[in-house]
Amino acid sequence: MSETTAKYIPGLGRRKEATAQVRLMPEGSGKITVNGREMSEYFPLFTLQQAVNAPFVATGTENKYDVSVVVAGGGVHGQADAVRLGIARALIVISIDFRPTLKKLGYLSRDARVRERKKYGHTGARRSPQWAKR
Numbered sequence: 001m002s003e004t005t006a007k008y009i010p011g012l013g014r015r016k017e018a019t020a021q022v023r024l025m026p027e028g029s030g031k032i033t034v035n036g037r038e039m040s041e042y043f044p045l046f047t048l049q050q051a052v053n054a055p056f057v058a059t060g061t062e063n064k065y066d067v068s069v070v071v072a073g074g075g076v077h078g079q080a081d082a083v084r085l086g087i088a089r090a091l092i093v094i095s096i097d098f099r100p101t102l103k104k105l106g107y108l109s110r111d112a113r114v115r116e117r118k119k120y121g122h123t124g125a126r127r128s129p130q131w132a133k134r
Contacts, residue, residue, distance in 0.1 A: 008068070011090030015081035015111050018074030022086030024094070028066025030056075034083065035071060048080040055088040055107050059098045085110060 011022040032039040032052065043049050056062045067087065071079045088107040091098050102108050116125040123129055 009090045009093050011086040011088070011093070013082040013084065013086030013089065013110075015085065016074045016078035016114055018071060018078035018082040020069055020071040020079065020082035020086045022083060022090050023068040024087070024090040025066040025068065026094075028064065030063030030065070032067040032069070034069045043076060043080055045076070048076060051080045052083050052087070054084055054105070055091055055102060058101050058105055058107065059091055061091065081111060 006026075008023040008025050011024065013020040013022060034042040039049060039052060043052060053062070056065075069083050069086070071083060073079075074082070084107060088102045091102065092108070099108070118125055121128070
């Protein structure tokens with residue numbers, strides 16, 4: 001998409017219970033803000049920061065776009081994966097040429113695994129009470 005009039009390119013990412021609304025601002029400096037805070041402050045673990053930056057590294061577009069993210073729900077790992085998916089989806093809108101690279105690395109797939117519900121008569125989702133013969 002070569003729209004220079006667009007203020008931002010949106011992307012939506014989800015993982016477990018986390019939802020991330022991503023806005024990619026063209027002609028940026030690579031600044032990523034998550035819920036109004038710096039990414040390094042919001043995601044203090046280096047592995048989570050790598051996960052968020054992975055689509056940019058894969059496509060060679062580091063420090064080209066400013067990113068603004070509103071993320072809610074879930075834990076920090078689920079939120080980081082949701083942000084990664086949102087960024088990857090927004091990058092595809094910018095250039096369709098990024099699609100094969102991102103798809104090969106699995107950044108365009110929504111990880112659909114969610115918490116399994118607790119069943120009646122069980123201690124957890126699958127754990128049963130201890131069985132005693134006598």
